[in-house]
Amino acid sequence: MPALLEISDLKIQARKDDGSAIEIVKGVSFNVEAGQVVALIGESGSGKTTISLAALAYSKPGLELAGGEVRLNGEDILQMEPLAVRDLRGRRVAYLAQSAAATFNPALKIGEQVTESSVLHGILTQEQADERAEALYRALELPNPDRMGGRYPHQVSGGQLQRLMAAMALCGKPDLLVLDEPTTALDVTTQIEVLKAFKKVIQEEGSAAIYVSHDLAVVAQIADYIVVLYGGEIMEQGPADQIINRPSHAYTRRLMATARPARAAEAKGEARGAHHKATPAIRVKDLTAGYGGIAGGEPAVTILRDVNVQVERGEAVGVIGESGCGKSTLARVVAGLLPAARGDVLLDGQALNPSVKGRRREELQKIQFVFQMADTALNPKQRLGNILGRPLAFYGNLRGKEKRLKVAELLRMVELPPEFAYRYPHELSGGQKQRVNLARALAAGPEVLLCDEVTSALDTIVGANVIELLKGLRENLGVSLVFISHDLSTVASFADKIVVLYAGRVVEQGPVERVLSPPYHPYTRLLITSVPEMRIGWLEESLATREAAAGIARDVKMTATGCPFYSRCPLAIDGLCDQETPPVREDTTGHQISCHHSLTQNDPVRGDRYAANGAAASI
Amino acid sequence: MWPMVLRRIGIGFVLIWVVSVLIFLVTQVLPGDAAEIRLGQAATPETLAALRKELGLDQPAVIQYAHWIGDLLTGDLGISAAGGATIASLIENRIGNTVFMTAVVTVVSIPLSILLGLLAAMYPGGLIDRAVTFSTLGLIAVPDFLIAIVLILVLAVQAGLVPAVSYLSGSESFWKKLSILALPIATLVIVVSAQMIRMTRAGVLNVMSSPYVEMAILKGVPRRRIILRHALLNAIGPIVNVIALNLAYLVSGVVVIETIFAYPGLAKLMVDGVQTRDMPIVQACGMIFCSTYVVLILIADIASIVSNPRLRHPK
Structure with a gap:
């Protein structure tokens, strides 16, 4: 009996402007058996998405299916008539895209979009489809399944949309699902819920799936079979157990290594930080900030509340938390892009004007911002030489030859050849653009670099290279780094200090090794236990623990009273945690945890080192 | 949504008011006034002054504007300076x-x-x-x-x-x-x-x-x-x-x-x-x-x- 999907010697090429073709996918062959989940992994440019779309006989604009066969139940779908292909899509093969937020039509109700395909294909009547959709919402553990269909995409959260997309794909009962990085854009705590929902529904529906991802640890939780791709070719393929536990190809081993930089540099020691007791480079004092008009020190929408953070000279501080917790807002306040409602930002001990407009040139020079999206941060109409030359002229007053030499030096600093000065941003790869973005910030000669999710849009390997670069820059130039990320392992790999934000408040901060080892704030523990581990069966184990159970499907509330984490905390004490602001408990290394629970309770061995200050004492 | 729509409508009114001021100012700056046109060759300083008084053209611009906009709001578009017919009837x-x-x-x-x-x-x-x-x-x-x-x-x-x-x-x-x-x-x-x-x-x-x-x-x-x-x-x-x-x-x-x-x-x-x-x-x-x-x-x-x-x- 033939496999459900047989891809043999698939070739896909891109056509350049001059008409010549480049091969993107170079003769790939693999099978998907009925009921099996096959993962395609590799970094961007490996062709994994392109290959997965061939299962729907589709290629992105600019690409063409150049050769080979894609047999679905023995029939080559690449040779089908357009009408037959349309009938196949959504009926026999369904697609789930990476960003549900972009994939849902903003102008149509969710119900219509979920049921559209199965009704159009005549599989179900509108009523049957509505019923099935509701059953799927229920199976995917979405809130208010009976009313979900009547809502618009912007009215539900990102994690919910991602699950709704699964409902959209499954509504027509397809034989094969194609999932393209379906959890990559999500927070770790949300990812775990979505993964669980996907796995459950795929098992219940018995459909086969192609799961595209760059994250081996995620793949380990869901795949039966893994295909490792690089540059449009298969490096290695085999059962999940074999690839995860006994990878034979060097590239697979490299992927494994970069995917999980060993949790917390335990060996880092506590000595670092002791020698710079001088004035901190940046000090954020009792800061409250948000959007909308400010009345009586309170913004209309408060994003950050009473935040105290310190960045020593030459120190790297990682700021982590789920999306919406205020990480980026903190950086924007420090940079003066968003004036604070209350509190101060001190640079070298001097209070800064809250707004960038009121700051002096030297102050602006010392704090530089590196934005997440290098694509939008770099002017597409300017050559790199101009992009880097502008801050040199503005802050350093450099002209002519001096400026050209300095541009070349900056490019060298971020490991790019000096000829790049004559290139435009669109001629660069994503990783190269992010390097230029960094170089632009360095051109000012800053003391503090604010890096806002600078590696989030990059692949694991490319991202790891950018991190290496940042480490080197910090050592050579002595700049302080504020590194914002939702990815704990990235932060842990090179920061000295971690600040954990939740709903706009600092719940825990301190040296990396302290934050990442007990005693924990309950939220930090949830974050740590949500990061997938590279072993089969981790998902089930982790779901069994109460931390994960607590994190599921609860909304984050921005409250002024009590502990912000109250509604999701497994250890919450009714009547206390929801009423009173938790005390800040601190040990001698500057490790602070805001929690009503005494840390002895949290960690009997090390907990008694923490002295409580603030409202309530230990319980 | 409705506050936004109302705001736009409010801005629309403000805009029309600004336009009325501009139109009035521009017609003030243009050389020659209605009295000169109407009298044409027969204009003497005395007849001009009399007609200006009759048409209210001797008053300060602000007063003239107030009169004009007041009339406009009550639906009175005024009288054609050249022919003497009401503007409303001409426009009609x-x-x-x-x-x-x-x-x-x-x-x-x-x-x-x-x-x-x-x-x-x-x-x-x-x-x-x-x-x-x-x-x-x-x-x-x-x-x-x-x-x-x-x-x-x-x-x-x-x-x-x-x-x-x-x-x-x-x-x-x-x-x-x-x-x-x-x-x-x-x-x-x-x-x-x-x-x-x-x-x-x-x-x-x-x-x-x-x-x-x-x-x-x-x-x-x-x-x-x-x-x-x-x-x-x-x-x-x-x-x-x-x-x-x-x-x-x-x-x-x-x-x-x-x-x-x-x-x-x-x-x-x-x-x-x-x-x-x-x-x-x-x-x-x-x-x-x-x-x-x-x-x-x-x-x-x-x-x-x-x-x-x-x-x-x-x-």
């Missing part, structure tokens, strides 16, 4: 003609533009698309008076199908009127539609490259449904804006066209008013044109607010 004679012409142009050009725009967007680079793109780009580049003159030359002078001058006596039937007005209407439809077609096409194509349209393709949704249901609904905001801008242009475009075809509309009245320095008429017509403009833009603004589901259904 003409406004119907202008409204008739622009209404016909609107009714023809909007469906035509959306249809052609969608057809072009259906298969970009196809035969229909290339034909539409070629002709619209060509027509956008040609000024409206030239199109009018070419149409007169070909259809009226050489072929003799329709009259070259659009004079109405007032007693014609609807169809007779249409045939008399065929040339100015055709000119305006061509000028206005060319832009609207381009923008409809661009708006829909822009949406067609979005991830949710790709998703619809991968769900096996037929192309026609993708365009009509998925793309058009999202492109409606920008399209309505372009339509409003073009209708607003239409209001000013009629000035040229009415003059070329000697059509007795509002614009012709205004142009005549400028020639005879009849400031009250210029002011009144200016106010009508500008208010129409503001109202059209306001409608477009409100339409794009209402067509946005994020504003219609907040979280």
Whole structure:
């Protein structure tokens, strides 16, 4: 009996402007058996998405299916008539895209979009489809399944949309699902819920799936079979157990290594930080900030509340938390892009004007911002030489030859050849653009670099290279780094200090090794236990623990009273945690945890080192 | 959403007020006043002074403005400085003609533009698309008076199908009127539609490259449904804006066209008013044109607010 999907010697090429073709996918062959989940992994440019779309006989604009066969139940779908292909899509093969937020039509109700395909294909009547959709919402553990269909995409959260997309794909009962990085854009705590929902529904529906991802640890939780791709070719393929536990190809081993930089540099020691007791480079004092008009020190929408953070000279501080917790807002306040409602930002001990407009040139020079999206941060109409030359002229007053030499030096600093000065941003790869973005910030000669999710849009390997670069820059130039990320392992790999934000408040901060080892704030523990581990069966184990159970499907509330984490905390004490602001408990290394629970309770061995200050004492 | 709509309406009123101030100021700065025009050769310093007093022209500008705007708000448009007839009656004679012409142009050009725009967007680079793109780009580049003159030359002078001058006596039937007005209407439809077609096409194509349209393709949704249901609904905001801008242009475009075809509309009245320095008429017509403009833009603004589901259904 033939496999459900047989891809043999698939070739896909891109056509350049001059008409010549480049091969993107170079003769790939693999099978998907009925009921099996096959993962395609590799970094961007490996062709994994392109290959997965061939299962729907589709290629992105600019690409063409150049050769080979894609047999679905023995029939080559690449040779089908357009009408037959349309009938196949959504009926026999369904697609789930990476960003549900972009994939849902903003102008149509969710119900219509979920049921559209199965009704159009005549599989179900509108009523049957509505019923099935509701059953799927229920199976995917979405809130208010009976009313979900009547809502618009912007009215539900990102994690919910991602699950709704699964409902959209499954509504027509397809034989094969194609999932393209379906959890990559999500927070770790949300990812775990979505993964669980996907796995459950795929098992219940018995459909086969192609799961595209760059994250081996995620793949380990869901795949039966893994295909490792690089540059449009298969490096290695085999059962999940074999690839995860006994990878034979060097590239697979490299992927494994970069995917999980060993949790917390335990060996880092506590000595670092002791020698710079001088004035901190940046000090954020009792800061409250948000959007909308400010009345009586309170913004209309408060994003950050009473935040105290310190960045020593030459120190790297990682700021982590789920999306919406205020990480980026903190950086924007420090940079003066968003004036604070209350509190101060001190640079070298001097209070800064809250707004960038009121700051002096030297102050602006010392704090530089590196934005997440290098694509939008770099002017597409300017050559790199101009992009880097502008801050040199503005802050350093450099002209002519001096400026050209300095541009070349900056490019060298971020490991790019000096000829790049004559290139435009669109001629660069994503990783190269992010390097230029960094170089632009360095051109000012800053003391503090604010890096806002600078590696989030990059692949694991490319991202790891950018991190290496940042480490080197910090050592050579002595700049302080504020590194914002939702990815704990990235932060842990090179920061000295971690600040954990939740709903706009600092719940825990301190040296990396302290934050990442007990005693924990309950939220930090949830974050740590949500990061997938590279072993089969981790998902089930982790779901069994109460931390994960607590994190599921609860909304984050921005409250002024009590502990912000109250509604999701497994250890919450009714009547206390929801009423009173938790005390800040601190040990001698500057490790602070805001929690009503005494840390002895949290960690009997090390907990008694923490002295409580603030409202309530230990319980 | 409603506070936003109300705000826009408020801004619309403010805008019309600013326009009234500007119109008044401009007519103040222009050399010569109504008294000089009316007296013409017979003007002596004494008669001028007397007439100025009678017309209130000797008072400070602020008082004159207050009088004018007060009268305007109570529906009194004033008296023509040149002829002595009430402006209301002059406008009454003409406004119907202008409204008739622009209404016909609107009714023809909007469906035509959306249809052609969608057809072009259906298969970009196809035969229909290339034909539409070629002709619209060509027509956008040609000024409206030239199109009018070419149409007169070909259809009226050489072929003799329709009259070259659009004079109405007032007693014609609807169809007779249409045939008399065929040339100015055709000119305006061509000028206005060319832009609207381009923008409809661009708006829909822009949406067609979005991830949710790709998703619809991968769900096996037929192309026609993708365009009509998925793309058009999202492109409606920008399209309505372009339509409003073009209708607003239409209001000013009629000035040229009415003059070329000697059509007795509002614009012709205004142009005549400028020639005879009849400031009250210029002011009144200016106010009508500008208010129409503001109202059209306001409608477009409100339409794009209402067509946005994020504003219609907040979280």
